[in-house]
Amino acid sequence: MNTKKVIKAMKALSNKNRFEIFMAIFNSNKQTSFEKEECFIYDTIEKLNIGTPTISHHLKELSNADLIITERRGKNIVARINEDTIKELGELLNLD
Amino acid sequence: MNTKKVIKAMKALSNKNRFEIFMAIFNSNKQTSFEKEECFIYDTIEKLNIGTPTISHHLKELSNADLIITERRGKNIVARINEDTIKELGELLNLD
DNA sequence: TAAACAATTTGATAGTTGTCGAACTATAAA
DNA sequence: TTTATAGTTCGACAACTATCAAATTGTTTA
Numbered sequence: 176m177n178t179k180k181v182i183k184a185m186k187a188l189s190n191k192n193r194f195e196i197f198m199a200i201f202n203s204n205k206q207t208s209f210e211k212e213e214c215f216i217y218d219t220i221e222k223l224n225i226g227t228p229t230i231s232h233h234l235k236e237l238s239n240a241d242l243i244i245t246e247r248r249g250k251n252i253v254a255r256i257n258e259d260t261i262k263e264l265g266e267l268l269n270l271d
Numbered sequence: 272m273n274t275k276k277v278i279k280a281m282k283a284l285s286n287k288n289r290f291e292i293f294m295a296i297f298n299s300n301k302q303t304s305f306e307k308e309e310c311f312i313y314d315t316i317e318k319l320n321i322g323t324p325t326i327s328h329h330l331k332e333l334s335n336a337d338l339i340i341t342e343r344r345g346k347n348i349v350a351r352i353n354e355d356t357i358k359e360l361g362e363l364l365n366l367d
Numbered sequence: 368t369a370a371a372c373a374a375t376t377t378g379a380t381a382g383t384t385g386t387c388g389a390a391c392t393a394t395a396a397a
Numbered sequence: 398t399t400t401a402t403a404g405t406t407c408g409a410c411a412a413c414t415a416t417c418a419a420a421t422t423g424t425t426t427a
Binding site: 328347 | 389395
């Protein structure tokens with residue numbers, strides 16, 4: 176994983192609202208239901224006090240940083256974590 | 272590790288120059304010499320094309336984010352990685 | 368096809384951040 | 398105690414970012 180990619184990921188996670196969005200997706204990925212790995216974004220994220228344009232913007236940033244993968248399903252957008260990138264980030268932080 | 276702390280760490284690592292500084296310290300920590308865990312900052316970092324005020328500023332950010340620990344040794348500042356924080360960040364990224 | 372719903376794009380703005388030069392502080396050496 | 402070296406603080410400014418309202422695009426349902 177190159178420097179540029181790491182920095183992009185860090186930047187994507189360095190904003191509070193964007194981090195919350197990421198965690199919402201992360202958590203919805205953990206559920207054991209048949210809906211696993213799916214997150215109907217604008218549903219889950221209503222709590223955050225920001226408008227849809229901003230959410231859209233943040234999702235694009237997370238997506239550009241390869242932290243999440245989004246996909247249109249009908250009228251909705253579905254998101255899931257890009258586990259590869261997370262794993263790479265985790266490895267980077269292994270000191271040893 | 273609370274959300275606020277994670278975000279602060281991410282933000283600290285999301286700037287190119289700051290990331291390079293962090294990596295310089297990280298790498299100097301890995302050396303097996305008797306100087307292990309020490310990094311005479313303004314020495315190591317001369318390559319980066321930024322002035323000392325900026326470096327000082329970046330070091331403070333890294334320090335405030337608990338990513339490094341700095342210490343004055345005579346005229347110099349010595350820095351080392353705060354392994355606890357790195358470990359915590361690493362754990363956070365373990366999906367499982 | 369029209370209406371309704373879901374999300375994106377655009378344009379603008381307020382706030383944040385990285386950077387520097389100049390002035391300052393701290394420590395060591397002469 | 399003067400001079401030199403190392404680092405910090407301050408004030409300013411350009412560049413970047415988060416946010417929103419308004420307009421637009423894509424998708425489903427009536």
